[in-house]
Amino acid sequence: MVTRSSNGRPWTFYALAAFFTLFVLFLYGPMSAIFILSFQGPNGGLTFPMNGVSLHWFGALFAQQRSGDFVGSFSRSITLAILVLVMTVVISIMAGLAFRYRFACATAVFYMAIASLIMPGLLLGLGVGLMFQFAGIRPAWFSSALGAQLTWTLPFGLLIMFAVFSRFNRVYEEAARDLGARQWQTLWHVVLPILLPGIIGVALFGFTLSYDEFPRTVIPIGSRNTLPLEIWAMTTDVTSPALYALGTLTTAVSFVVIAAALTSIALIQRRRARRQRGHPDARRGGAEALPRTAGVRVGADAGDA
């Protein structure tokens, strides 16, 4: 817009680009400090300078003595995150489909999801903890904590499904129906494949938000910790770079999951773009819906949260 001349950019571009760069440094700078410090030598401390380079503190994590139950909490966190992922994906898709109809109490469900999203996490955990206490059920990571985490991931899933469906072109569905597909066939063979990139986005949110969840989980977790709670306990009583090593490991897991999700979305988009080019006919009818449905703008989809 402002940059209408084809030669050169206005000074504001450079000012804003500088601001953006500073912001990205602000986002990633501190994290990279932790990654570097986790490779401290055995005699290194919590701050720079580096006192040698070693994997000592990663080893200390598995040595059990001071770091608590790292292996156990890690495997619980992964299992819980996968449970939350599956439930978030299934429930969000169903809800997304439901909201394409008009139905009584749609507004109520919608506002409840939003309220659940902005509810302070610790208070929600308190409520869930009280509920289990009154019901006489022992809280555990696979029951009370799982439920508490779903109140956080499902609203995100729902909002992403809204964004995805708002770009979905119903023509494909109608075409499938005209060709005699049953309702579930249309869903399974037409709707879901088209929405796949958005669904991967929902899965990414389900996994990572659960894997790192802390405020909602802290009260209803029961007796066995997840990894973020283990880290939280460490922030108060561990004063060695083992804490940073744990931070590096858990962030590495997150990065692997994020990379896998984003790469698969990008691959799907690429394949679609290629097929589109191959079929000139497809371009007329579907150019609007197919390539933009979810993938290219999955960031924005996620963003509707």
Added chain:
Amino acid sequence: MRAPQAASSRFTSAPYVLVAPLALVLVVFFGIPLVLVVVVSFFDLDKFDIIPTFVLTNYSELLSSPLTYTLYAKTLKYALIVWAITLVIGFTVSYFLVFHVRSILWQMGLFLLCTVPFWTSNVIRMISWIPLLGRHGLLNQSLIALGLADHPLEFLLFSDFSVVIAYVHLFSLFMIVPIFNSMARIERTVIEAAVDGGASRFRVITDIVIPLSKTGIALGSIFVIALVMGDFFVVKVMSGGQSASVVAAMSNEIAILQYPPAAANAVCLLTIVTLMVAVIMRVVDVRRELSG
């Protein structure tokens, strides 16, 4: 499943079946717990046992303690400062991405760069400031090495400063994403018309971009305010125990099983947050933005 054609236009149970799991989870793990918190706020407390009666002592004690007002003022102060900073960051970053980055691929790439930290651990991102801001941290070391300070600056860590830095670091994303979304939907032709009509860059921002991205701004504001008001771990760690917030105080009560007073505090906090959200929603129709 395959209903006769006529029936599909009239009542159908499909949406109710489809929305049932979501509604069930929300009712069981959000609705009922919320009601229980309200109920327990009227219960009495005998040492560590909850006594189911109806008393107002939790509220009267809460509202008669001067500490309560200090805590709420402190929490509101954090919320307003962080809101202002994240608003400036969110607007500037989105504006840059939407209107200055020409290639859609670059735009999405840079946008993702801003969102990736959201999918990593908040606790780790928070403590990563400690080796930077501490007394012997990187920042102090550099300042002294450069001769800009002759002794370590103490205010950098375990202070309001570090609390605000951590909040901005953790939550600015919640401002960027909604604002980016509404800005990306602004029709370029509107702006071109304004520029052709002689509008300055500044007028384009104040008269077109800001009004058209106000739903995003409102949504981001709701998130940031609710997150800061509901936080307890950032203020605990980053203030080094020297500052507190409403929920941090509440978590201390919960730790010693003082559920009824904590619940009363929770009800007050929720009322205030709800009022703030309601004010924002009155000004801007957020629902239309959310449901696409």
